[in-house]
Amino acid sequence: MQRRGALFSVPGGGGKMAAGDLGELLVPHMPTIRVPRSGDRVYKNECAFSYDSPNSEGGLYVCMNTFLAFGREHVERHFRKTGQSVYMHLKRHMREKVRGASGGALPKRRNSKIFLDLDMDDDLNSDDYEYEDEAKLVIFPDHYEIALPNIEELPALVTIACDAVLSSKSPYRKQDPDTWENEVPVSKYANNLVQLDNGVRIPPSGWKCARCDLRENLWLNLTDGSVLCGKWFFDSSGGNGHALEHYRDMGYPLAVKLGTITPDGADVYSFQEEGPVSDPHLAKHLAHFGIDMLHTQGTENGLRDNDIKPRVSEWEVIQESGTKLKPMYGPGYTGLKNLGNSCYLSSVMQAIFSIPEFQRAYVGNLPRIFDYSPLDPTQDFNTQMTKLGHGLLSGQYSKPPVKSELIEQVMKEEHKPQQNGISPRMFKAFVSKSHPEFSSNRQQDAQEFFLHLVNLVERNRIGSENPSDVFRFLVEERIQCCQTRKVRYTERVDYLMQLPVAMEAATNKDELITYELMRREAEANRRPLPELTY
Numbered sequence: 001m002q003r004r005g006a007l008f009s010v011p012g013g014g015g016k017m018a019a020g021d022l023g024e025l026l027v028p029h030m031p032t033i034r035v036p037r038s039g040d041r042v043y044k045n046e047c048a049f050s051y052d053s054p055n056s057e058g059g060l061y062v063c064m065n066t067f068l069a070f071g072r073e074h075v076e077r078h079f080r081k082t083g084q085s086v087y088m089h090l091k092r093h094m095r096e097k098v099r100g101a102s103g104g105a106l107p108k109r110r111n112s113k114i115f116l117d118l119d120m121d122d123d124l125n126s127d128d129y130e131y132e133d134e135a136k137l138v139i140f141p142d143h144y145e146i147a148l149p150n151i152e153e154l155p156a157l158v159t160i161a162c163d164a165v166l167s168s169k170s171p172y173r174k175q176d177p178d179t180w181e182n183e184v185p186v187s188k189y190a191n192n193l194v195q196l197d198n199g200v201r202i203p204p205s206g207w208k209c210a211r212c213d214l215r216e217n218l219w220l221n222l223t224d225g226s227v228l229c230g231k232w233f234f235d236s237s238g239g240n241g242h243a244l245e246h247y248r249d250m251g252y253p254l255a256v257k258l259g260t261i262t263p264d265g266a267d268v269y270s271f272q273e274e275g276p277v278s279d280p281h282l283a284k285h286l287a288h289f290g291i292d293m294l295h296t297q298g299t300e301n302g303l304r305d306n307d308i309k310p311r312v313s314e315w316e317v318i319q320e321s322g323t324k325l326k327p328m329y330g331p332g333y334t335g336l337k338n339l340g341n342s343c344y345l346s347s348v349m350q351a352i353f354s355i356p357e358f359q360r361a362y363v364g365n366l367p368r369i370f371d372y373s374p375l376d377p378t379q380d381f382n383t384q385m386t387k388l389g390h391g392l393l394s395g396q397y398s399k400p401p402v403k404s405e406l407i408e409q410v411m412k413e414e415h416k417p418q419q420n421g422i423s424p425r426m427f428k429a430f431v432s433k434s435h436p437e438f439s440s441n442r443q444q445d446a447q448e449f450f451l452h453l454v455n456l457v458e459r460n461r462i463g464s465e466n467p468s469d470v471f472r473f474l475v476e477e478r479i480q481c482c483q484t485r486k487v488r489y490t491e492r493v494d495y496l497m498q499l500p501v502a503m504e505a506a507t508n509k510d511e512l513i514t515y516e517l518m519r520r521e522a523e524a525n526r527r528p529l530p531e532l533t534y
Contacts, residue, residue, distance in 0.1 A: 025144060026158060029086045033064045035161045040067055041378075042168035043426075044090055047071040048377045049370055051391050051422045054133070059091035061138065064161060068378065074370070079140045082375065088165055089145070091134045135166060172425040187270045187277035189253045193222060193285060200225030201290035207258050211242045218259070219243040219269070222279075223252035225289045230257070247271035248510065254279065261286065261296045331395035335421040344446040345428060345438075348453060353389045361467040362386040363393055369462070381460040384427045391422045431456060447496065454495055471495040 052071030061075040137146040209229040229239030257267040336346040432438035
């Protein structure tokens with residue numbers, strides 16, 4: 001039988017050994033090589049101690065026994081602690097695509113060189129680059145390297161284990177943004193919506209608010225055909241809130257935003273349900289007022305796109321959309337990528353690690369925490385806090401491109417992307433474990449997550465040091481009996497200073513009263529509390 005002449009590297013990087021020695025080399029380590037079973041988590045996208053990945057310069061090492069992954073800086077620590085010798089090294093290479101004679105990229109072909117389930121870099125145009133994944137077995141401590149695939153030369157158990165690791169799915173699939181729970185619900189009023197036969201017909205253009213003559217942010221009430229302006233934004237743009245006032249006066253629940261109507265749908269809002277909704281009978285409801293949904297184009301006030309000035313939304317104002325911002329790099333300028341409604345976590349953790357006490361407790365003790373971490377560091381709170389703090393503060397994941405490196409990349413025709421920002425998937429999975437709300441992808445309250453985090457910090461304190469003491473204070477309460485005039489004092493520990501706002505000072509008093517009535521009704525009928533709108 002003819003055998004393929006597979007070779008593998010030996011220490012020093014210069015010599016090669018014949019394929020026939022592969023079996024002998026792996027025999028001492030065969031008892032430690034496992035095939036992933038159902039329920040095993042295979043970490044092949046992220047290091048347990050850092051945010052290194054196969055995209056990183058040193059790649060990622062996956063232990064063939066525990067299936068934990070480690071960057072080049074941390075794999076030796078795991079080997080010394082556990083004695084596990086066989087790791088799968090994963091590396092993704094990125095090169096600029098070869099251009100055709102006309103200057104354009106060559107036609108797309110199926111790339112059989114990609115087999116890792118990794119995220120593409122959002123900052124790069126994937127049409128301009130091609131990717132090649134590399135996998136090999138590395139045997140410690142001598143760093144023998146065996147290129148994969150090597151089916152003919154490797155023992156069957158090793159081949160099966162390698163295939164299982166490479167084909168495994170990410171353990172954080174549920175955190176990916178495509179699973180965000182933001183589907184617009186169907187309005188409970190859509191099926192039986194009452195529409196008045198009042199002869200109202202809506203023209204294709206020239207709309208204005210019936211109460212203030214405003215010509216933007218206009219909403220058509222689907223019950224009586226009134227055209228009224230929407231609510232105002234924090235920067236005094238948007239509208240005067242006449243559509244909401246009309247609902248309070250008349251109780252007509254549904255409205256559609258004029259200018260958003262297309263054959264594919266429109267923006268529909270339910271005042272009673274306090275949120276965006278879908279209306280499966282929208283075409284019928286619009287036809288009642290003379291609007292043919294199938295022949296309508298979405299434009300503001302019926303004007304051509306080049307005749308109108310695009311209105312900046314409240315969210316765009318907050319995000320400074322359209323503003324030229326200077327990129328910031330280095331320690332303290334690393335951002336957290338959104339995992340899908342995870343803004344509450346990002347805001348709390350960035351605030352936490354701006355506090356010196358937390359920096360000292362975790363990042364300052366990094367060597368000791370990492371060296372004494374348990375065998376599974378992904379399930380250790382202090383390790384994951386230290387990892388996140390180091391990722392945010394070190395500047396390792398917010399490096400600017402260096403000119404000398406760019407020249408070297410051009411010479412080698414290989415692109416070495418700088419990782420900008422970190423994805424806290426492992427941290428979120430651990431701190432939200434067994435919590436019914438934070439383990440979901442729904443929007444959450446930052447204050448509630450902060451208190452949850454403080455509880456974890458205190459339960460996992462490092463020695464006598466408790467960084468959450470920086471938030472801790474005593475509240476003294478004074479209670480006096482109206483009849484005997486006797487006074488009693490009590491004390492309690494708190495971490496948040498409440499700032500009560502007097503109802504008389506509220507600018508949205510009517511909305512607060514409406515919400516309070518809905519809340520009481522929900523509690524009386526044992527229904528879920530209505531969501532707050534901001």
